[in-house]
Amino acid sequence: MDDLEFRKRAFANPQDQDPEFLAAAAANPERSRVLSQLQALDARVGKAARSIPVPADLATRLKARAAPAHETRKPGMRRYLAVAASLVLAIGLVLSPGLITARPSAADLKFHDDVLGHVHREISRYNPGLADISLTQINSVLEEAGGHLRDDEQIKKMHFKFANGCNIAQNSKGAHIVLNGSKGAVSVIVVHNSPVSTRFDVTDSRFAGKIIPFGEGNLIIVGEKDEPLNVYEDMIETAFEWSL
Amino acid sequence: MSDTPVLDDRQKQQRYESLVDALYQDVYRYAYWLCKNGALAEDLVQETFLRAWRSLDSLQNDKAAKAWLFTILRRENARLYERYRPDLVDIEDQSLMDSIDNEPDQRMDRKLLHDAIASLEKDYREPLLLQVIGGFSGKEIAEILDLNNNTVMTRLFRARGKLKHVFFPDGNPDEDPDEPLDE
Numbered sequence: 006m007d008d009l010e011f012r013k014r015a016f017a018n019p020q021d022q023d024p025e026f027l028a029a030a031a032a033n034p035e036r037s038r039v040l041s042q043l044q045a046l047d048a049r050v051g052k053a054a055r056s057i058p059v060p061a062d063l064a065t066r067l068k069a070r071a072a073p074a075h076e077t078r079k080p081g082m083r084r085y086l087a088v089a090a091s092l093v094l095a096i097g098l099v100l101s102p103g104l105i106t107a108r109p110s111a112a113d114l115k116f117h118d119d120v121l122g123h124v125h126r127e128i129s130r131y132n133p134g135l136a137d138i139s140l141t142q143i144n145s146v147l148e149e150a151g152g153h154l155r156d157d158e159q160i161k162k163m164h165f166k167f168a169n170g171c172n173i174a175q176n177s178k179g180a181h182i183v184l185n186g187s188k189g190a191v192s193v194i195v196v197h198n199s200p201v202s203t204r205f206d207v208t209d210s211r212f213a214g215k216i217i218p219f220g221e222g223n224l225i226i227v228g229e230k231d232e233p234l235n236v237y238e239d240m241i242e243t244a245f246e247w248s249l
Numbered sequence: 250m251s252d253t254p255v256l257d258d259r260q261k262q263q264r265y266e267s268l269v270d271a272l273y274q275d276v277y278r279y280a281y282w283l284c285k286n287g288a289l290a291e292d293l294v295q296e297t298f299l300r301a302w303r304s305l306d307s308l309q310n311d312k313a314a315k316a317w318l319f320t321i322l323r324r325e326n327a328r329l330y331e332r333y334r335p336d337l338v339d340i341e342d343q344s345l346m347d348s349i350d351n352e353p354d355q356r357m358d359r360k361l362l363h364d365a366i367a368s369l370e371k372d373y374r375e376p377l378l379l380q381v382i383g384g385f386s387g388k389e390i391a392e393i394l395d396l397n398n399n400t401v402m403t404r405l406f407r408a409r410g411k412l413k414h415v416f417f418p419d420g421n422p423d424e425d426p427d428e429p430l431d432e
Binding site: 013018019042043046049051052054055059060063067068169170172 | 277295299329362366387410413416
């Protein structure tokens with residue numbers, strides 16, 4: 006093994022235990038010195054890379070995310086949950102004017118559940134302390150979804166905190182924007198998928214909102230319960246343009 | 250109704266929890282170095298393990314779990330943050346304050362190392378961290394990064410060359426790996 010080959014291997018992996026490599030190092034004091042230096046550097050780099058403190062309860066939280074899915078799959082519980090879900094749906098259909106008048110299709114109802122699941126997952130990213138992001142940043146995300154927001158007075162008053170591509174609908178491009186509302190985060194999602202059959206309400210124990218057929222796709226607005234959402238609907242319907 | 254699905258679900262849960270226990274720290278630290286921000290790293294790890302849970306059945310061999318998780322993590326980072334990243338303040342200094350060494354000299358040494366690692370170009374930083382945090386071989390790194398083995402070895406060579414230059418500036422100039430190598 007010549008010096009160049011030795012150096013290539015030593016720098017690429019100072020922990021190399023190949024006998025030929027180790028023999029090449031042992032045969033030459035200068036090579037041994039270089040290898041020792043690189044191994045010492047590796048030890049320091051490894052220690053520094055591993056010195057990042059890991060959040061104390063991270064493992065517990067990671068396990069907790071999987072646990073409810075396990076619990077709901079108990080066969081004994083499944084029948085009760087199915088009956089309970091049917092009752093909730095029936096009661097909900099009777100009591101919810103939004104759903105009754107809208108008559109959403111089965112596909113719409115599935116989308117309703119997907120929307121709520123997505124908002125629950127994504128809301129953990131929201132940090133109300135973030136600085137506002139610019140309209141340029143928002144539009145760079147919206148353009149990926151096939152649209153943009155025109156600048157106007159209403160837009161200027163908003164506090165946009167987050168914007169990212171959104172995978173709420175498979176194989177469809179979308180944008181998820183988060184704003185500061187009066188009760189917490191407000192999600193405004195524009196997605197270029199098949200428009201729902203009619204406008205209808207989104208609701209669960211925490212969130213409330215609406216799904217609105219919107220030109221080339223859907224507009225979804227979801228906030229904490231009691232959050233006034235009409236202002237966001239007005240904002241998007243006034244300032245958003247599809248550019249497909 | 251058969252009880253088999255319960256057993257399957259329990260087994261899946263146990264398998265998943267074993268993976269979390271064994272690997273969450275390495276996955277978090279790699280995530281941290283990918284995005285250099287603790288909050289984003291935590292989000293990335295949450296997404297990574299959520300996807301791992303959903304597709305756990307596709308993992309045939311638990312010995313491959315670490316490479317599988319790191320691959321998911323890189324994909325999630327690309328999906329969520331490479332094209333757009335919220336304007337967060339990096340908390341490297343906070344991480345240093347929270348970390349285990351309290352002696353000023355140790356902190357200073359680690360601060361220098363942090364800065365040196367963080368300032369490596371991504372192409373060099375990633376394979377180096379996969380090697381020192383993940384303990385992966387060159388072949389495994391090549392598979393995770395979707396590169397050929399020679400490219401990985403060249404990037405590792407250059408990554409160490411750059412760090413060595415920082416920490417041993419008085420070394421023999423002849424041993425600095427600055428000559429161009431084919432990738």
